[in-house]
Amino acid sequence: MFHLIVNVCLASGPANCAPMLLPAGDAATQQACMSQMQRIADDWLATRPQLTGQAPRCVDNADLPAVALRELQPKVHVFQGDPVQMEQSSDGRIANLGVIEGDASIAVIDAGVSRAQGQAIYVAIRRMTDKPISHLVLTHMHPDHVLGAQVMAEAGATIVAHHAMSDALQYRTGTYLENIQRLFPPAEWIGTAVALPDVGVTDLDAIDLGGRRVELRAWPSAHTDNDLTALDVTTGTFFTGDLVFRELTPVVDGSLAGWLSWLQGEPAGQARIIVPGHGEPTADWAQAHRPQQAFLKALADATRARIAEGIPMSEAVPIIAKDLKSFAPAWNSFDMTVARDATAAYKELEWE
Ligand SMILES: [Zn+2]
Known part of the structure; x- marks a missing residue:
């Protein structure tokens, strides 16, 4: 299969571009793809004034980047x-x-x-x-x-x-x-x-x-x-x-x-x-x-304990994060997420 690829750039600011694959342009042969590529590219760009496009072309599926399934x-x-x-x-x-x-x-x-x-x-x-x-x-x-x-x-x-x-x-x-x-x-x-x-x-x-x-x-x-x-x-x-x-x-x-x-x-x-x-x-x-x-259970327990002690949210969040420190080695991106989780938990559970 051949796919229609258009080089699309931001219309304003420094030159930044990326290849857009427009599925409407798919065709079994390169010739069939090329016969309609300009019309399909123009239609797609017409609704996107913040983008410009050049050089439509038809590329074999095998030559395009794909995720690993x-x-x-x-x-x-x-x-x-x-x-x-x-x-x-x-x-x-x-x-x-x-x-x-x-x-x-x-x-x-x-x-x-x-x-x-x-x-x-x-x-x-x-x-x-x-x-x-x-x-x-x-x-x-x-x-x-x-x-x-x-x-x-x-x-x-x-x-x-x-x-x-x-x-x-x-x-x-x-x-x-x-x-x-x-x-x-x-x-x-x-x-x-x-x-x-x-x-x-x-x-x-x-x-x-x-x-x-x-x-x-x-x-x-x-x-x-x-x-x-x-x-x-x-x-x-x-x-x-x-x-x-x-x-x-x-x-x-x-x-x-x-x-x-x-x-x-x-x-x-x-x-x-x-x-x-x-x-x-x-x-x-x-x-x-x-x-x-x-x-999640430890998060709920730690948050309820601080709420019961009457500690305001801004002070409670770092304490809750510290209470949960033992979980950190098992989870990626722990430090950047746990404070956010403690904030969300506090806002929810203070109304229980
Ligand atoms: Zn999600």
Whole structure:
């Protein structure tokens, strides 16, 4: 397969450019791709006045950068992110992503941190199959999971997420885009924009990929207020999003009490393999969730103790962080996350 690539630059400021892959330009032959490339490039740029584009060309799939996908189960592929915080990453590609292939179509689970990563997932998928990408499932609003979504939308995917995700993401869009622009070189973020969900899941839903059913479930507030899990019924692969962290320090951005009760509720059911939002997949639910549960419980206990002593938040946060110091060796990016978690926990639990 050939892909349309346009060299896209920021219209203002110093010359910063990056290659954009426009899925609408895909074609089986280079000639077919070239016959429509200028029109497709012009249409894409027409809606983006902050960008300019030059030199459209048609490139063989094999010559483009792709993320490394690992076949974890038959027709279930995973990209495993580097389990550190964005601030400690050179490109923000820290989240785990999934690709599930049915007889008729593909579902992608999370889209990565940028258009560049979304493109690299897309190239990796097209290296395996030319089946349509019917669905992009977003597990929650966080930027490392959602900012590559526009590539899948342009490829024709319906974006599915928790019903509360759209509002939550719109509220934070400006901050998320500023953050990736501050943290990463322009080649990583040029062309990145938010794509909002087309379908909101309120409780249970399922998607059919042709002989393959993926069950979706929207949960009450836990890691965030818009967490959604996806279960590939055929293989029992359970994509938890950031409801499960391994290796990377868990981030509380929803409800600590809600998250602890989610962990108590045996949410993995009959799942045979768990793909966390960060860290190594595992077949063992206990191994997947117990270290995180212990950390979150200790966070809740330490926070409640300081609130009971009447210590104000600004003084309590460093004390809580110190109380949790024994967890630090087991978790990446601990110091930068624990104070933020203590702040979130204090704000939530002081109203109990
Ligand atoms: Zn998250």
